[in-house]
Amino acid sequence: MKKVKADPKGVLTGSHYLDGDYALAEGALAAGCRFFAGYPITPSTETAERFAERIPSVGGVFIQMEDELASIAALIGAAWGGKKSMTVTSGPGFSLMMENIGLACMLETPLVIANVQRGGPSTGLPTLTGQQDMMQVKWGSHGDYKIIALSPDSPQECFDLTIEAFNLSEIYRVPTFVMTDECVGHMHEKVVIPPAEEIELVERKWYTGPKNEYLPFKPDKDMVPFMVKVGDGYRFHVTGLTHDERGYPVINAECQDVCVRHLNDKITNNADKIIRIDEDQIDTAEIIVISYGITSRVTTRAVRKAREAGIKVGTIRLITVWPFPEKRIKELAKKVKAFVVPEINYGQVVQEVERSAAGEAPAILVPHCGGWVHDPDDILQAIKEAAR
């Protein structure tokens, strides 16, 4: 993994008052993203607008495509052309991207997709918040694959985690998602952008061996294959069909086994290195509240009140939602009375908590169907009931 400093051209060093959507764009520019293809969709459009405004003086391309199918397709082309590339969308556009998210996974293509989530299903609540695409980001395209998804809880984290998303996508050659939501996307807060030399980036894992020996899908020791770019004379082939290390299609169960296991194990076996969670007062906790994104900020108030009432509450904030910290949850399940899982959906990540807890402790959902954040008292109520 070759580390490099950020190119100062893209880094707007200073202290700013930005919304989450703008911070996503600034994070991308700081991370060296020089290709953005997008399609307007509320509540994510401001990211595309910001990128379109900023990129001409940084040096790169913004293109508004004809739809989200084309946006993600263009990202794949740009990534294989050597660029760091990004798009942003929300629920309906995210659904349209599913087809080529599968292709990006199959081609092991580094790229970043931000989803500023809104209430669904279908057109749902264009202007109001939701966290309802958390399972779609994991399973939405057909077939078995694994991705990385991060969940920022503030505009500052929209900036920070977009940079991290680019780094993870390059390290693991995998599409990486920044799963934010309308609340964080439209929330204005202070965002501190450090000097370029303090922003550490990971360079793509370029292949440097003999030209005729390049194999686009041969796993290296860390399971991640090396990459080249189109135009460098390798005359390589990549396909969305099940393929061997050469990238040639092989249509049988044996090759499928190798190919699909690789796509999944590459992330699963590196999960400990990828996963980031924030824990608070876990050691003494009887109840642990697990949340992510905007809901973790609402949780803070509920937890404070619960502690005032004498309940021993710990919190886990998922910074990476996928891969999921299942080992940690499994370990804690043996020590705690219950997990409380508030999320702005009708029960998604809670299923993963329940699975990881494997019957050792219940996982209590505090659902919210979207449109607004939880009332902290609803989370408090669930904590109290769990502690009883």
Add this chain to the structure above:
Amino acid sequence: MKKEDRLEERNPIEDFLRMDRIPHIWCPGCGIGTVVTSFAEALSKSKIDLDKVAILSGIGCTGRVAGYVKLDSIHTTHGRAVPVATGLKLANPELKVVVFSGDGDIAGIGGNHFIHAARRNMDLLIICVNNFNYAMTGGQVAATTPIGGNASTAPYGNFEYPFSLPYLAEACGATYVARWTALHLRRVTKSIQEAFKKRGFSFIEVITPCVTLYARRNRLGDGLNLLKYYYEKSEIQHGADTRTVDISFQGKLIVGKFVDKEKPTFLDCMNEHLAKVLGDKYQPYGVKND
């Protein structure tokens, strides 16, 4: 002497193919291979730097071309080769990016991408092999099936109006539009050579036989019969008004180079416009030394 060293055994286009993937999957009598031969000849005659040519395909019989041609190649999803090509071209403007795909891929599922890439005058070469049906899936009706043509999902014959692809391409802004049949091998080669030299959205349609499905369902005979049909019914009309080049069932085939004009590309327009508006703040993109 080893077999591969014997001159007479070497096909001149072998250098342009991934020979370790041959034999290909196409049926005897299919026209796709002949279009690939023309493409390889055009590559050879154009003397362009093969390292800087990329080929992308979508899904379908013609979608397999990217896998056989020995260039940097991406076999994408159904209909999406054009937007992937757009991203690739914009990421690395020095590339010559070719999309080689079928009528279902380009004009059916990928129709929206096709018209928008043409509208933007994206610097791409689109080679569309039109066999009037969805062949990989067993001969279903397509957006190009002539009225009256029989297909497995139009078992009583097609009654939908088909697209006339050259007309569509020109209307959307293509700067080079040609149509040939699989019989016009040298002319296809020449068209591809011309298109290689052009900057802008180039579109070449090649009508080809689908012996196994379309021809059999419609009792049109074998590959030779179809080539005879192309020979008898095709009429070269360079510069023909694309509004007049519709294809009816087994009717006249108007072929030729219909459009060949110059127009600034997407990147030309972007660079010129942003430089005008932003002045020195703007650094032109994709020109040498970028």
